[in-house]
Structure formats: structure tokens, C-alpha cells
Amino acid sequence: MKKIIPFLFFGLAVLGLCLILTACQEGKESAVNPQTGSGGSMARFAITGNTLYIVSKQSLEVYNIADGANPVKTVRKDMNVGIETIFPYRNQLFIGANDGMYIYNNSNPANPAYLSKFTHVQSCDPVVVQDQYAYVTLRSGVACRRGNSLSSLDVVDVSNPSNPQLVNSQPMSSPYGLGVSGNKLFVCEGEKGLRVMDISNPIRPVEMQFHQDLPAYDVIVRPNHLIVTGQKGLFQYKYDQDDKFELLSKIPVL
Template identity: 30%
Template structure:
């Protein structure tokens, strides 16, 4: 056998080996699809799909069994390296040179609906209704109307200093939060999409590479090895709440409930409990085999775009912030609770369709997948041991969940 092939195989096996205890905390490798290079990841939890952005296209993977992700399609082609993606409904939006729009109703055969070129290079995306907010590295922010996805149309734009790399939106979609590299963090009023106006900014000690938002907080991945949390209750005057030093170079950040996940390049990823934003607590870490560029989360499953090692799937801490002395969170009701043989679940203001309901044990390990129909369901608990469990689903693109106690 060729020695160069053996050497390459040994490198790959070493790279994919599980991290040692010193390189991990409360996280473990669940599965992988080790083909890259990849820089972006998005997911559709309701259909067990993960979209993995690569050089010149997107892979569509089935992760119903997270231990063995399976390729469904590699038919999505783009002009350049995919730097960001958002999946909502049956549409996938990709930033790859320009903006690409694909219909994923048939995940094994995605169909391109439209595209829009960029002045320089599309780098970040956020979506609200029929508008897509696109950052262009040397241009700024563009607001694109996708009411007709075959003919996406720019309806407004604003030039911003620095290299605009990432974007997030406020809950009401009236403000865009921009990661603007050496020009820091910028806040733009987009309530009038035809006339975006910059309101305020924060100049970080290092370059701001990515941003995520939750409530009145913005979470910044800064390349001077820091996670910065800002109070943006007054968008015109962001205020630093905390600055947490992290090894290596944070490239991505994703807020999910009270947990914040940081894609930390050669250091893998880190998970912080930000219940108290003034004092983030490290609750999870895993040193991934290559370079962690992007991160998305559903329940206790963490999906990583890990450059040359493709998609890596991990089990980590469950991101459910409970209401004290309650089995209810943001509209998910359980009865009875504690329960023994069966439990009834109701999701407030749910639509008529089916929704996935995921069950995790107290350690955050995935245990079962159930289905709510019209926001309701009744489930058999007899195969589960006594203890504390967590149920999780999504409502209007927001994670909701509750604690379930099984008593015998």
C-alpha cells in the first residue's frame, strides 16, 4: 500500500479521534460526516436536515440518526465559498459571492429559485418575513425583498465602515446588528427598509467577526480572543455588560436560550451559561478535530462546520432556562407533572401541522423524538426510568421547552 496514502489516513484517523477529557467539558462527539472544507451550517430540525456550506455549494444531510449523518443531495451549486446560510420554511438562503435562494421542499432534489449578485462578496445573512438582510464585506448592509424569490430585489442599503461580516436582527426586525470587523459593532435602524439609518456603534478592542442577539443583549465574537456581551436596550448607545477571554480566535456565535455557543477556530467550541450576562459561566467545551467556523444548535445537539472535517455533531448541555418551581416554559404545558405512565403535552398557539418534540435526560443526552399534532400529544413513559427530563420544540422560530419529572 502507498505510504503517502497510509500517512494521510493516519492523519485523518487522528483528527477524528474523540477529544481527551482535558479537551472537553460536558460535551461528547455523537457523529460526523467528515467531508469539507466547510465554513457554514444551518438546520431544519422539524425535518432532521442539516445544510453544510462548502466551496462552491451546499450539502444536504439527513441527521435523523445524529450518529450517522447521511448525504441526501449535493445539487446546490454556488459561485464561491458559502459563508453563511439561513433556512426558514422550505427556503434556504446562502451567502456565496451573492445571495442564492433554493427551495428545499424535496431535500434530495433542491431547486434554485433565484439569485442576486453582490457589489463585492456576500458574507452574512438574516431573514425576517419576505426580507433578507445581507452584509457585503466592503459595501455594508443591503435589504432585499424576496416576495418573488425568482426576482430578489434590493429595496434599500447603507454603506458602513470596516468589512461587514455578519448580521443579526432584533426580535421586531426593526434593528440590524452588524459585525463590522475592525469598525466594531454597528446598529442600524431598518424599520424603513428603503432608508436604513445607523443609530450607534461599539468599537471593540479586537475585530468583531460575528454577532447574535437575544432580548436586549448582543453577543459578539471578537478575534482578540473574547466573547463580548452588550446591553442594547438603547440601540443608539450599546453598553458593555461583560468581556470574557477565550483561547484562540472566536469566529462565530449563536445564542440559544440562556446558553451561548462560540465557534472558536482551532480551540473547537465553547458553551457559556449567560443567565447572568455580567458573569458568563463556561459549561461546555470540545476541541474539534480541525477548525471550528460555524455553529448551530437544536436541543442538546450541536452542529459544527469544522473546515476540513466537514460536519461534526456533538451532544452538549441542554439550553432550556426553566421558570422556578414550574414545569412550563414559554407556552409548553405538561400534565400530570410529575408523571408515571403517560404525560399529556400542549403547546400554546400552535398551528394545525405536526411538530417534532425532543426528549433529553438530565445529562443532556437525547432519548426520544415524539410528534405534536396541532400542538397536542400524549406519550407513553413506561420505557423511561425515574428522574428529571427535558422536553424541547420550537414555536415561531423560538426554542420552547419544559422540565418533566418521572416518578415511579
């Protein structure tokens, strides 16, 4: 199973790229948020407008994809740390690395500028952002968090991206990826299931439901839809205002 999980994450990333490209073609994105489409919280690439961002272990690479058949690299940012994830939101890039969460100003997409680093987060653990808050899951027992036996869901105020502040932390079982939409935060707990959190008060997430029959490692959240990687494959669910889940499709791991 440990060998299968990375392929599930890769599958969700590829599916996220498909959603990204679809959104590019449909041109539905708001001018307020330059992110095009959506990917999972453990994604290693993202697109904003005509710019593609790819994170490797040591760098952030930026490509102009105005001509999709001939992408042109515009800049490479050497970070000298173990980069794991990237999440664009409005005019910032939130980059998870082994030694913290990095925030870059993305006002000039072709050349993002470093703003700050939040060291409380050892972000081999993923991050998602909505409005002025970033939500981060920290999981014990992983290589980049040796000696740390606590797993948690942290809330970080990023209203001043040059000075992010931890505003809440609460224990979790074994969190992996997460996704956010409106007043709901979805937290994947691996083989233990999927938690649905109420963030009507965004600082203090409150558990609404715990779907222990729905193993989940990462999630893409779309309006009333979830795309989940779990122990047995890729699953698409529809959920309503009462948080009732309906399985729409699945791609099983054989």
C-alpha cells in the same frame, strides 16, 4: 491577527451549532420557521428540523440527522462556484457565493430546489433575512470583489424569492457579519466596532449607536443577548431596550 480571525469565525460557528443542538433538544421552535437554533451570518452549516446543511466551496450537502449518531446524506447539489455562507429562513435557504446570492426553496428539506440568483451581491459577504427583506454587507478589498472600492449595506426584497429586488443600498466603513432581531440590525465593522441600526422602517436602516470600543467580526443575536466574535475573542453581551450593553462572559484569544 489575520490568522486568528478564521478561528474566531469557526468558534462562533461551533457556538452556533451548540445553540442549534440545544434548541433541538428543547423543542422550542415555531412551526412557522423550520430553522432550528441560530448561527452567525458567516456560518457554513445550518439545521432545519432533522436536516443538516453543509456548504463546501463547490456544493451544498444535505444530511438526514433524525438518528443523530448515524447521519445519512440525502443529496449533494453541485454549484460550481465559491460558496461561502448559508442562512435558512422559513422555507428558503439563502446561500452566499462568490458570484451572487442563491435562493433555494426548502419546502422539502431533504432536497432543496433552486429558485433564483441575485447577482448584485457578491456574497463572499454575508446575508441575514427577516420577514420579506434580506440584509447583506458588501466589503471592499476582499478577493471575490477585486476592483470594487465600495463597502455597503444592501437591502433586498425577497418577498418573491424567484425575483429578488434591491430596494436600498447605503455606504458602510468595513462591514463583516451581521444579525437581525425585531427592529434592530447589528452590523459588525471589524476592528472599527459594532453598529446598532434601527429597522423600524426595514427598507432604510438608521444608525442608533456605534460601539467603537467593541471590535466585532460576526454576531449571533438572541433575545436581549449578543454573542460576538471580536479581535480579542468570543464575547457574550446582554442589551436592554435602551441599548445598554452589559458584558456577561468572554473567551479571550491568548
